[in-house]
Amino acid sequence: MANHIIIYGHGAGDPGAVGHGLTEASYYRDKLAPFIRKWAGKLKNNTLTVANEAENQFVETQKGKGIYSMRNFASITEMHLDAASGTAKDGHVIIAKGFAPDAADKRIRDVVKKHVGLRPNYPDGFSYRNDLLNLNVAASLGIGYRLVELGFITSAEDTQQITANMDALAKDLVQAITGEVIAGGTTTPETGGNSNNKGEIEMYLIHAIDTGNWYVSNGVQCRWIRSERMLKNYKNEFGKLNLRVDNMYSTELYKEFPKDKIL
Template identity: 35%
Template sequence: NDPGAVGNGTNERYFIRSNITKRVKSYLEKEGHTVALYGGSKQSQDMYQDTAYGDNIGNRKDYGLYWVKSQGYEIVVEFHLDAAGSSASGGHTIIPSGLKADSIDTGIQNAIKKHVGTIRGITGRNNLLNCNVAKRIGINYRLVELGFITSSKDMNTIRKNVDAYCKSIAEAIHGGAIKSGNGKNAVAKKKVTKKTSTSNEKWNKNQYGILWRKEVASFTCNVPQGIITRRIGPGRQYPIAGALKKGQTVNYTEIQKNDGYIWISWLTNAGYTVYMPVRQVKSDGSLGPLWGTIS
């Protein structure tokens, strides 16, 4: 029930949920990303209050960021509007103290600078609950102050350019340009995409219900943020093994279809198998863009 900061005829909660998050989500989904809004489509929950509740009752699994961690999301972006005197203007990006800003953080900071200007640089904080919890449990997290709700200059700028602003933020998260179109009610058209390989072999199914088949090839990552790899199996619920950085190449021997993604796997020099998603499988069965090149 917390409305957040108030100013210029609106409140932070309403403005963010009505104008920002859904637009950013729509743009990212155009590029094949899986995006969830905290609290579902109605955004009816408060991640800060839920995280605090989990801390207070000693349940670090089922509430707030703890629950988000269990779902296997690769990044978390929390949007806010700042508040101060009417002359304060500009936004900035907040990350957990002691961590280095990544390409998503710098990209979002550049988007803020482009559209409303910045009041300060990317800032590490150790006095914010979600920052501290995210750092402790290993979530790639940032809090984005889009501008000042108490500044008529900032709010007028955001309102007039809200779609362009959200697209710039989505491009920062995506790591590249996003196809044009309005983000508010945009519907991604179904398109024909290449298969992971040129093979027309049918899928096999193992004892766990995971679809798989043999495929020997090389994959080179081309997304700026890299791709997280997993141990044990092809699923986001499994332990993180590491990450393949942009420009790095691996030789793989098998592909899998599971957990809404196409995965590749290979045996490491240490003697265990690593699994990595390389593209999304959409709800209609079509494939999202490949996150690299196959040769």
């Protein structure tokens, strides 16, 4: 088992880049983070920890903490968004100059290519640098590290792509970082049904074994089903829906979903 950590850039009063109604810090913390937590929670053979979202890890590293406190992780993945004027778009992955991309770097590069596209000036999808604090500290400590620029927040096309299918994006990122394949379809808030297709939501049922309660979930939040007729509808007794069932104990349910996500 390997333990990995993901960092959301900026934060702690620093919004980072701004564009199209988003800030770099809030995109990751408020929009993508719930989906990252969802898929990280489904890992069986690895773990993916989210660095303290209330902190700016660049500032923490300047204080002698931040990256210095992450020595026990197998890898560090730091997430950012680019900003520029004009028509700049697409993403890339930054690794330390003098190093070759490892298997995880390449998997993450492929996720960027799939969901956003790669910048033409980085034909292999990588930028090699030695002028970034967190990158340099990680390299000095011998920790696998990459900084992901997941497109341009100033590009309407990029921002549409990274907000349209966040569940699939998050699943692909978690799998790429850890190298572990996770079972289950992906979702978006707009539509129903089980699917791996872009833009569709996978709803599923949760049966709490110890209490007998049933819940319907989209992977981000879940709702207690109080109506027997509604439960039968979800279980396809009326020929409308046929949702898969996850059986778990209440303790597992509360661990997977914070109280404010159980309706």
